[in-house]
Amino acid sequence: MRDEVIRRARGAVAALVLAGLVVAPWVVDDYTTAILARTLALALVGVSVALLTGVAGMPTLGQTAPYAAGAYACVVVGSRISDVGVVQLAVAAGAGAVLAALTVPLVVHARGVIVLMITLAIGELVVTILGRWRSVTGGTDGLAGMPAVRPFWGLPPLASDQARYLYTLVVVATLVGAALLLLRTRAGLLLRAGRDDETRLRASGHRVPLHVSGAHIAAGAIAGGAGSLLVVAQQYISPADFGFDTSALLLLGVVIGGTASIGGALVGAALVIAVRDWLFGVLPGHAPLVLGALFVATVYLLPSGVNRARVRLRASSAAPSHPQAPPARDAATVPELRA
Amino acid sequence: MPHTTPWHSRALGATLLAVVLTVGTACGDDGPGPSASGSIKVGLLASLSGTYQSVGTEIRDGFQLYLDTHDGKLGGRRVDLVVADEGNGAQTAVPAATKLLKQDRVAALTGIVGGGSVAGVTPLLEETKVPLVGSNGRPELKDVSRVWHTSYLSDEPGEAIAQHVRDTVQGSVYAIGPDYQGGWDELRGFTDTFVKIGGKLANSDGKTTFTPFPATTNFTPYFARIKASGAAAVYTFYAGSAAVDFVKQYAQSEIKDVPLYAAGFLTEGGVLNAQGDAARDIFSVLNYSPDLDNAENRAFVAAWKAKHDGSPTTYALASYDAAAVLDRAIGAAGSDPTPEAINTAIGQLGQIASPRGTWQFSTTTHSPVQKWYLRQVRQDGRALSNTVVGDLATVGR
Amino acid sequence: MMAVVAAGTNRIDPYVIPALDGVAYGLLVFVAASGLVFCFGVANILNLAHGTLYAIGGYTAAALLDGGWASLALALAVGVLAAGAAGVLLAGLLTPVATGNHLTQALLTFGVALAGGSLLVAGFGPDDPQVRVPAALEGSVVVAGHRYAAYRLVFIVVAAAIAAALYLVVRRTRAGMLVRAAVDDAEMVACLGVSPARIRAGVLAAAGALAGAAGVLGAPIIGPGTDTADTVLLLSLVVVVLGGLGSMAGTLLAALAIGEIQTLGVALLPSAAPFLLFAAMAAVLAVRARGLASRWGAT
């Protein structure tokens, strides 16, 4: 019964947060609205990181790569082909998925800290290419001056912070909802099983590399979609948006939120990004110090949340898990995924 | 028990988020432009943490120095200076600028170290109709109607020194620089002009060598290539840590006797201390040197030295001049200095007296038409300093 | 015929110095990364503050070196002690985090790295400080007809000596035996009655000391500055992972390979320079992971 109560309470909190996010643009100032829109886009990348890190058991520092692919594809489409938001979103998600598919051979057999380093390399290589492919990307100075996006054929372009924010919110809510639905299907069940014990999953006759590739491509599509939202929210993109610090902060945000939970990852990533952006505004010169202290404090304040991030990075332990797995780990992830 | 953990952390997360939002909104929401009390809000965005912290600090201090020496007033109005941290680039600069422009509603924005950050802030300027008087990075921009710079265009230092190098160096010159927009522009300014006036590059394919940035900490392999090319001189542009590594390794390399010419940032400010003796004799081109002999500069340097160790840099000077530009523009904008009015007034300033000598804004690029100086690193008392050894071209479009 | 021969020597000649420098650079990366090998291989800790430990050594060198030999010895002692102490502090902070819980360790140590980096810059200023090597090593010497920095040449010898000493310690001493046992089977060492907290403190102190020593000795090569910690952390992570997560010999090979890629590789393929490091790493890791997978008999 206790589970039931908690499930409802969590549902209520989620509904409350969503309601708060919907009314936010009429309550807060333009700055907060603009920052929220940008944060939502990054939090959506956090969701894709959680999908790989927590659900599929592949900690990643490379989701900035499909994120960047989506963003730049969106700009190209936006300035040359169509100003319709859903078109740009679809193209961006497609670009993210294609880039993820191209990198599948690199990551599909790797696990743990090896994935972390391979994805780091992929992210850095993509940023390097972006900085040098000036005819498309505008180089390290980035691209600005994209035409305003209209969400759908016949609708007016998004001209205010409120409008851009609401568009972002709708897209993020839709994509997160889709991800949650996906996790309730067979695919989600198999991903969780694979994270628990990949060898066992294989012994049952499942084609694990196929699942991993699928998850990687799906996460790439989500990150790509988030890229198109960044373009809308920020009206400017540059390789700096997709650098190592972004991917590191997203991974840490996801760790704070609980890697195995989509909702937690969304909140964690949003929180980390929002706090960082806010600190750079209000505490000039001391932002890294405070941010670092906050990370350390989080480990102490949120032990339960953080300790769910039980992705072991040592290659040797990527093999079968011990049957005497600690109960805390077992229980915590399960109710989360059904939220 | 374990079943309660997700609920705990989620609730805490939501609460924290709410706190952030509340604090975010609780801050003031005044209208743009001057407030009733006759004061005016100016936003300063500069790298106060991270890789470019030393440049960012100079920019903040240069602006503050102008305020301190002018009763804290610009254009007769008390200045409420709101400082925000640009961080390492656009990813942190854009949200910080959003705060200055949309929450603090500053009447004008100044500072900004990185060209990428300026590019990222430009759409916000267009949206909020606030002018930027930038004091450092200046990217390629389509529309400069609200963007002014007291610094320079990245290709101007090279353009200014090309003739001198052509006249002085007997032989070909090797061009090398960092692989990012700033490096490309700086080097292109030199090579284009140099080749146009008949100079010959020693680079094997006739193209500048670009080193990965900021990843390169070891320049030895490049020095081997320069040695092999038989160059009679080297022209380069680096700043910050890369400048320290480049100069120190150069002095220990097999090409240490090949004359080194550079855009002035190679030996400007704090990096010169770190380079030490390795920097001796390097020639550089810059729009400023603390030993320039004019009344404005003597006052500026004296005021600076009263507050800080060492001499002011071109970064501090540009920010000091940005304050001077705003001082005159706000004064000329009349009784209601709106951002629009300030922007219009900046365009009508004409000649500006400055520690670097008199300069003015170009009407097309909105950056200075100014004189450039040839400097050499020489002993000055106990320390090394950049000493002006000659005037170069006046450049600006 | 003569022309061909001449061209042949000329073709090799420009690469002598980069190849030599690759050794110096690789050995520096090895000494810097060796502490991280202990962290990961022995204590099973993913320490993202490792670069900061190096930076402590680097700033110590900048503050204490005055061009004399005595100051170098002093800087080495202080740098090793300071970075070692920082390692112990880090071990204390890590107490509540479960061993092997890498992502939480990453969160904590990343926080420490951010805050520690800010404190170092606040203490020593945002400008890169000057590092003065002993006067005798300041110049350059002639190697195979080329000038090469004297300090780097000596550094190669010293770093090679450190590497050899590390090898002997790990192979021949009781502590080294424990270390090797821990890499193979951490639970076994726990059974020997050594408390995990003490192992953790010991390992992080040793890692800090090594990083501190690398920071002091390497300051003239990778000098202290705002980005030093990140640079060193990244290079160390790369070589530790390439080296097989816990193997000293593997790490040494990986470090030398990275050193050569960063120097000789850049000299040979300048246009590919920005991609070399990460492309090589991704390729090697992916190929190796595939090899492991086929050994497991994956479908």
Next chain:
Amino acid sequence: MNPLLSAEEVSVRYGSLTALAGVDLSIHEGQRHALIGPNGAGKTTLLDVIGGATKPQRGTVRFAGRDISRLGPAARARRGINRIHQRPAVFPTLTATENVVVAALPRVVPRRRWWSGGRRRTAQHRAGPLLERMGLADVAAVPAGHLAHGQRRQLEIAMALAGSPRLLLLDEPAAGLSANEVGRLVDLLRALPRAIAVLLVEHRLDLVYALSDTVTVLRDGQTLAAGTPDEIRTSPLVRQAYADGVA
């Protein structure tokens, strides 16, 4: 009639250690076969070779008339070889039902169109009765990591059966179980559908005699003897081997 499974001339070496030296084994459809021998005789290695976890240096494994030597464990499982591990291998964060569903999925033929979640639902239908048969109906919604050791063992058997096996590999299924649980296990295994062939590795001879039709004795990686349980029980060779090997 061709055997369901035949392993021919299988040899496995780990470095200088020979685990299996040219072992032959064949099992017919529905046959209940036990593999016994002292520790280190190569029993588990032979299971690994048949299940696909270990690749032999020499020899071939044929299953249902096809050479499966080159296939991995997943492909073999899809062909009908399922295994119960020495330490029960279940997915700890998944509920008992989900565990069985995951195990059933590869062999489920969708009854409805894919977008209606047909495969998962079919698997779900299969899970309920299986859990009931294993006496796990009460804990169907409990994460497997919370189950007792014996329950996990039963769950793993349910998972193996969910995969519609034609050959079940059992690696010391009684290890770590109480006397009571062993009794239930024997009942469960004896009640398996007759069509399923079983290869059992077990130390406890009473279980071997209770569960198997035929027995192979391995020693030092070689076949020492083979026959019915009665023949093996009386074989002096086997008595000797056990006197040397196990207490």
